[in-house]
Amino acid sequence: MKAALLALFGLLKPPLTRTFSSLKFWTVVLGLVSSQAAKYGLEVDEATYWTVVGFFGVLLGAQGLQDHGKEAAKLKGPTVEGVGGDVNLTVTKAPEGSS
Numbered sequence: 001m002k003a004a005l006l007a008l009f010g011l012l013k014p015p016l017t018r019t020f021s022s023l024k025f026w027t028v029v030l031g032l033v034s035s036q037a038a039k040y041g042l043e044v045d046e047a048t049y050w051t052v053v054g055f056f057g058v059l060l061g062a063q064g065l066q067d068h069g070k071e072a073a074k075l076k077g078p079t080v081e082g083v084g085g086d087v088n089l090t091v092t093k094a095p096e097g098s099s
Contacts, residue, residue, distance in 0.1 A: 023063055024060060024063050024064070024067075027056060027059050027060055027063065028056075028060065030056070031052075031053070031056035031057075031060075034052055034056075035049070035052065035053055035056075038052065
């Protein structure tokens with residue numbers, strides 16, 4: 001049983017390490033803790049509560065967009081500086097009789 005648990009931990013260690021080092025994970029944790037604290041005892045007015053919830057939502061969305069941009073840049077590869085995107089060049093044959 002101990003060997004099986006160690007093997008399972010060995011398989012889960014890289015994803016858990018990425019999760020715990022992710023800013024999105026900690027944003028979710030802080031958002032949940034603060035919203036639950038506000039719901040169950042921390043005295044704040046309703047506008048402040050929804051402001052905090054909205055802040056964490058915007059923060060998560062911005063981090064997701066940033067990650068999407070990073071992954072898209074990795075997939076697209078390096079580009080020529082000053083050119084915004086891929087450059088497709090095609091070679092066509094000149095018409096007969098022209099020089």
